[in-house]
Amino acid sequence: MKRLAAVQDQDLSIVPISPQAETALTYVRGALFNPVSLSVMAFAVCVGVGYAGMLGALVAMATFVAIGSMATRYRFVRRALDKQFEYRVKQKREAERLRQLKPTGAVRQQQYCELRDLVNEIERTDPHEAQRFELQQLLDHFCDLAVSHQRCLDSLRLAGSSDLPRTMPLPDPHRSARRREIMARRLRHRDECVRRIERLADELEAVDELVRRVAQRAAGPMLDGELDREIERRLWELDEVDEALSQLSA
Structure with a gap:
């Protein structure tokens, strides 16, 4: 981000704003221009x-802007603004995914909703694991694959591939060479679409299994070696006490 500043020779030059100032302006903008703040400011202006x-x-508006700008210096306010920004980005991303998946049908949308719920659960229980495997990007990849898969299916349907023969028929004297060439191209296109559909379907199932595997990993507790050591230590102490008692009674 850049701004214009006056220099000594009365000319204008471009001076970049420091990252700290840009971050502060971002927090101020987020604190002042959100639905809750705008509602409070409207109420203050009316009063x-x-x-x-x-x-x-004017006094109420200036006071509100000053208080809002000063509040962004506190860490808990900035954390709240960061969470609000992340929530907005997440909701926008979710709306875009659902818009993409709308032509794919209810079955594919249901599959995506199940994967999305699993990813949300992983982010809640183990956010580092979710970030490590880039699960949000994996959901984006799933949506792209689903859209490509549906386009291939639509291509087969619009081309009338069900009416085409499985193989090229024998030469027919009633058909011209141009017609046979066009039919051969349609057959090649159909076979290519079928192979692409199979690859995309396999990739979709692989993404589904990967997300479920990460969910299993995040839900299952890790084996802790300290548990075995704690039990062994207590057994050792018990043996020591028994041996000491046996020596005293001897």
Whole structure:
């Protein structure tokens, strides 16, 4: 981000804003321009207008902007703004995915919803694991594969591939060479689409299994060697006590 600044020779030059200033402006913009803040500001302006007219409205607005800007210096406010921003990005991403999957049918959408719920559960229980395997990007890849798979199916349907013979028929004197060439191209296109559909379907199932495997890994507790050592230590202490008692009774 850049801005114009005046220099000594009365000319204008481009001066870049520091990352710290840009981050601060981002937090201020997020704190002031969100539905809750705008509602509070509208209420404050209305109260100011009721008490002192336009002057009261200006004072209320300036006070609100000053308080909102100062509040962004606190860490808990910035954490709340970061969470709000992440939530907005996530909701926008989710809406885009559902829009992409709309032509693919209810079955594929249901499969995506199941994978999305698994990813959300993994992010809740083990966010580092979800970030490590890039599960959100994997869901994007799943949507792209589903769209490509549906397009191939539509291509077969629109081309009338079900009416084509499985193999090229024998030469027919009533058919011209051009017609036979076009039919041969349609057959090649059908076979290519079928192979592509099989590859895409296999890739979709692989993504499904991978997400479920990561979910199993995140849900299952890791084996801790400390448990065995704790039991062994107590057994050793028990043996020591028994041996000491046997020596005293001897």
